Each structure stands twice: as structure tokens, then as C-alpha cells.
Amino acid sequence: MNLYVCIKQVPDTETKIKLNADQTGIDPGGIKWIMSPYDEYGVEEALRIKEKNAGSTVTVVSAGPDRVVDSLRTALAMGADNAIHVELPETADSAFAAKALAAALKKEAKVDLVFFGKEAIDDGAAQVPQLVAAHLGIPSVTVVVGIEYAGSTLKCKREIEGGSFEMVEVTAPAVIAGSKGLNDPRYATLPNIMKAKKKEVKALKLADLGVSASDQKIKYKNLQLPPPKQAGKKIDGDAAAQAKALVQALHTEAKVI
């Protein structure tokens, strides 16, 4: 099987976010970059399929500035065979990224499954998997927490609201966006990290893909750090008095109950 995983590099959650000068994005200085955690489920799933199906290959693809090559190497160290870096500006939106990724995948000889994380934790847009699937003309299943394989047919368990699940059957080629529960992503071992440093990462330019900045649909502006919250009201007294005062305040002042 020809397995692909699209990964995004994002700031680590613990990183303090600072804005750039014109407030159209964040200041990339001092940020610790990681592979978006949900994407790790995609990498792991592809590796497991490969281990069970001799002759399969896993190719990881990431669109972004040069820094994303580090995350591609992380995926190579986990066990991926090939890596493709698609050039994309820092402020690209989901539409632009999806056009670039889909164009890169269209250049491949055969694509059976394309894995993603259900969303990237930076912009949290949760759009790219479905957009890429639509551009490739194949079905997508998102928020997948379990897959049963029978040849090229996949029974996917997807999480919806209220603790319910949908069991969805699709046949490859398809896009699958994984979520927590799908598997336990492995850690890269030190020897594999060293080996991954020497592996080749194929670079694709936007011009070669026929994709350009005109594919961008939305821009972010006037980015703001949330205003510091006013100090909340402390409610004193014993438990009974506190509960009484709180319910009073929620009812008459905040009017939320």
C-alpha cells in the first residue's frame, strides 16, 4: 500500500505566544515547534499498516516554511520511509495549504490512504483533511478513533457528540483524520533519530505545483491576546454561605441560571 501522512508543525502548547508587529500572526522567535499531536496518530497508523503489509511505503508530507523539515525528520525517525516538504508561506490559510498538499499528492504515482490529524492545534481550523479529500475526489472520514481493515475496505469508528460513535465504511483511496484513541504513537529511538538526519527530504516549490498565493481565501488580522481578566469576585464564608451567595450572584448579577 502507498501510505501518506500529512503533518503540520505547530508551536508547543506550553510556548508563550507573542504577536508579530502588524498583528497578522505570531512572532516565530523563541517558539518551540512540534508535530501537531493529532498528526502523530496518523503517522503511527500508517506505520502499523506498513508493518502488516509487506512492500508498503509510508511517505510524510508537510507544507510550510523551512522549519517544518524538523517535524518531517521526527516522522522519519518514527519509521516513515520518505518525506516531502512543500514550500508554503507562514501565513497561508487552510485553503492554500490544502491546494498545495493535494497538488503534491497528485504528483505521486499511486495514493491509497492519506492520514491526517483531526485538527492542528495552532489555528484549530480542522479543514485541511476534508479539503484535500475533495481536491483529490476521494472520501474523507474525520475524528477516527478506531479502524478495522479488510483488504482495501476500512471500517472506521468516528467519535461524535454525546459519547456516540458512527461506524463508517470506506474503500481506499480515502482520507482518514485520526484522533485520540486511534492508537498509541511510538517514540523515535535515538539511533533512528540519528539515521533520520541523513535521509533525503524531497522539496517541492509552489510554482512546480501550479499553486499560488491567490489560492488563499482568508487572512487573519488584528490578532489580540485575550484581555487580562478582571480579578474575579472571591466569595467568603462557610460552604453553605458561599453556595448561597454564589447562586444569588449567578442568578441576579450574571443572569446565567
Next chain:
Amino acid sequence: MAKILVYVEQRDGKTKKASFELVGASAAAGNETHAVLIGDAVTALAAECAHYGATKVHVVQDAQLKYYSNEAYSKALSQAIKTISPDAVLAAHTPIGKDLLPTVAALHDGALATDCTALSFSGGKLTLKRPMYSGKVIADVEFTGTSLAMATVRANSIGLPKPDTSKTADPSQISVDLSGLKTKILEVVKGNSARPDVTEAAIVISGGRSLKSAENFKIIEDAADVIGAAVGASRAAVDAGYRPHRDQVGQTGKVVSPALYIACGISGAIQHLAGMRTSKVIVAINTDPQAPIFQVADYGIVGDLFQVVPALTAEFKKLKE
């Protein structure tokens, strides 16, 4: 005035309130508001759309639309867009809305902003704000070209208008060709909770590691049931097996935006805040006055949750009487 299409979501014949927040907001701004229902038997839900202000209601009805699938529903909504030719398309940021809208955006070369938390209309144009970086940043959305504007909006971001039950709808049918579907919905496995989902509830009461056991969560459930709230949990509580993962609020769980969020014995780690900081009113109950959760709380109670929560339940009951 603009022509706005709102996808009004339903499952099992029950509409989502979050969709009506959007119908209400569009109608209140004086827009020509078109509600679109998709399902196997949804005509009966048309009146409800009118109650919340829809100017016109459309139904896309087919036996193959009984259960949601990305493939079938994207064809249905896409057909509705072709028929109605709206200036903008809105949907709630629910499991269906967030899965569906990107596919439809690709089919119409639309410009989509997802998970918005503020929406307004000025001069017929859609203005949106959305959180980024786990709620650490709020950004304005700018549509760069003339593509169809589309957005999904987080539940409880706008609030529900008062329905006018005297209004009626005269729904029109839109038919769609669903031949050759590749995706099959084998089964929908129902969750067993009678409580509302954390992402939809107007009130969420969450407990943390400090609850110490699954059984102790009963005091949280008791409080929640009096006021119709959902029960949430921190990751520490979920990892300890006190609650299922579906209840987890935070960066690796659900993102919620209720009118009221009550955090009981939760320290307020950055990853937890990522899931609830856009709540309108936040209450923290914690024994540690230095707990970071108090920094985002509108009301803070320094105290033992095992005493405060049952006392709260008693007060909720008095209020409901």
C-alpha cells in the same frame, strides 16, 4: 441586506439549538435568512426554523440522508447552495458542521472560517472573530477575495433568541442526486448518557483529579442534573478513569463555550484553559487560593468541593422550586 443560508442541523429528528443561534443572529440583522434542513424526514422541523426567524425554509429529503455522512450531506448542502445562491453560508461548529463545511467549501471554491466565536453583519458583509493557539489569541477574519463566504460558529457564542411560535413556514423541497455514494454508514452506536453533551450545554460543571474516584463524581452529577448541566472533567480525572474521554475538556479533549462553567477541584493548567476559557462566566471552587484557575474565574470560592458542591446542589434546588 444579504442573503444568508444557515444549515440547520438535526440528528434523529432533533434540531441543534446552536443552528438557531445563527438563524436568529442573521434574522436580527435584517438579512434574508434561508434555513436548510437535511435528512430523511425533516419537513416537520421547518416551523421551528421559522420560529427563530428564518425567512424561507428549504428541505433536502431522501432516505439516504437518514444518517449523516460527509459524502451524502455535502452533495445535499451543495445542491441547496446552487439553488439558493446565498451571499454567505453558516453552520454550527458541531461534529457534523465541522466535518461537512470544509467539503462543501471545496466544492464551491468557498472561503471558510471555522470555529468562530463572534459574528456580526455590517453592510451585508460577514464579520467574524475566532480563537487561535488554544484560545491564547483572538483574531479577526478577513475574506481576501470574492469567494462564497462561509463560517462555522461555536455553540453558545451568540445566544438563542426568543422563538416566536406564531410564525409558520412553507418549506420548499430541493432534490439531490445521491447515486453512486461510496461511503456507507454501517451503524450509529449511541452513547448512554441522558445528560447534554459538554460542547452543547449552556452550563458545564467539571471535576478534576481531586474528586478521587468515579463514584465521587456523583456529587457533580447531582448538581448538574438539577440545572440541566453537562458534566465535564479534567484530563487528570479522565486518565485516572473517573470519567470517559468524551467528557474531557481541554486541548486534547472538547472545546466548550457555555454561558456558565463551574470548575470543581481543577487547578487550571494551560491545556485545560484551552478548552474553556471562552466560557461567558467561570466559577472556580478550589482549596488552594493560589490555583491558576482563579485567574480566569469570575467568581472564586476557596473551599473544599466535597462541602461546597452539595451545598450548591441544595441552593440550585431552592432556585428551581
